[in-house]
Amino acid sequence: MKCDNCGVREAEVFQPHTGKRLCRDCFLSDVQERVAREAKKLGVTSVSRVLIAVSGGKDSLVLADTLSKVMDPSKLIAFNIVEGIQGYNREDQVKELYHYLRDLGIELISTSFKTSVGYSLDEMVSSSRARGLNIAACTFCGGFRRKLINQAGRDVKADLVATGHNLDDEAQTIIINLLRGDVRKLMRVGESPLKLSDKFVMRVKPLRKIYEWETTMYAFLKGFKFQEVECPYISARPTMRAKVRDLMYALEEKSPGFLLRLVENFDRIGEEVRRESKLTTLPTCKMCGEPTSFGREYCKNCELLISAGLRPVSS
Template identity: 30%
Template sequence: MYVYYKKDAGRYFGKAEFIRYVKKKTLKTIQKYNMLRFDDKIAVAVSGGKDSVALLYIIDEIEREFPTEIVIVHVDEGIANYSDKSEPIIAKHAKILGYKVCQAKFKDLFGFTIDDVAKYYSEGKMNLEPCSICGEWRRWALNKLARDSGATVLATAHTLDDFAQTVLMNVIRNSLDRLLRLAITRERVVEGFVPRVYPFIELYEKETALYTHLLELDHNDIPCPYAQLSMRWDIRLFLYQQEEKHPGTLYNILRFYQDLLRTAPEQSIELKKCEICNYPTTDNICRAHKLVRMLKSLS
């Protein structure tokens, strides 16, 4: 009995074959982009959702043969009936696998929750949608947790879908500098940043979702209540339509980005340290804390 049809390859998979395919594809991606090293301490970002739980179990299986240390890092965004559902799930998986969990709350780090941010947005006090602020804070918080844990690399569960959406978002926003900073490999080392890798970058989101379902891995399946407010949501729907009509669209965006990196001149950006948190930044204050200042001015 087949459980999956890979349209861009014209291939059917049975359950056992599909599970092997996802694991093998992840391992090949790690090797292709030199994502992990023999003696890394890996911080795995686990939100509690389907993708991050799948990544945690696959990395656990891959790294069993190596002297690798793994730690789970988790950020609580402060979204009612959403964020709180993830913590017991993460604690359960951490106990099963025997890993330590390092976690932090937006409220403790920045003084605001995403529910607070959404309230300001709904009241018309600001134009930035909650997802924009959440994404900036999440990057800052995950880097801090990874650094504080002593990790040498941070693995996140971004899929091919996520990456293609990010590329297109930066094109629409004319953010070439941000686009060129989307590192797939860990070759470019920047002091203050833990190198970030994406082992699922060549897997579709529907593939990681099916993997989680077939293995019956407990996860938080409640969608974020604010996701539909973002530009990413609209781009996501557009790319789904294009992938359905033109299989391979998402892979082509990834290849386009790789070609762009090869032809673009190497960027030389002088980084300072944030006056508030010492986070690497091109300005005197990092983006995360500029957002905090803005929100405080609205309070």
């Protein structure tokens, strides 16, 4: 069967949300063009420096590849974090990432939880469990990843931080925050970057309209070598996100395009709510000096270390 776009080459990929059958080249071009449109809409292509968070997974590789095609790669700086998970973070993966980014003309800088926080993720989880606390590894990991990425963005004087969150991630975040009734976090989701502190580098998600299966297929067709093994902490203890993901995949299968419509509709609603709301500057943590939520003396990250017995309150 011929490609529905070019009508010349054989179709290799079926897009359920468009009903099109595309050849390899037209599929890759389609993803690149959609990322380029989103990147321009988010202001990524008009700034001087962008920090891109890269894990070595398929999404971050697709992010680096597509952005390098719409802007000068010298304006991109990649940032990698080794969380410190036994059997999961491997040195050879970081080397592979370095060589790939070097070929694109993108500089790579990196750190680890152990270096920047003082403890690996395994050590944080182990210490919290020893105290009988039921804190998920993802709670530690997500908070400290965001903190270190933001710090790196400030250090390199980046105008924006770009992450590899795809459409599935974005839709799941919307549903999770709805289930939790977290209006403030819901207001942070959307196309327009939101900045509630001078210490924040605005974050953007150029892949937020690209399905996860599309980033997987893109990476496969481009021959990328990426980490395919799921984090052992997620496998051992499924999070709310994992449960929401399964539900949303079922809805998408029954109604192709559901996730895309969800995000696009929320964008329109979210923008109206944000225009009518008065958002004030966030306070700062009395321990580390980073932004924290309203009503908190300490940021969530410092609270976690205090609870796990890894940081005294008086420090």
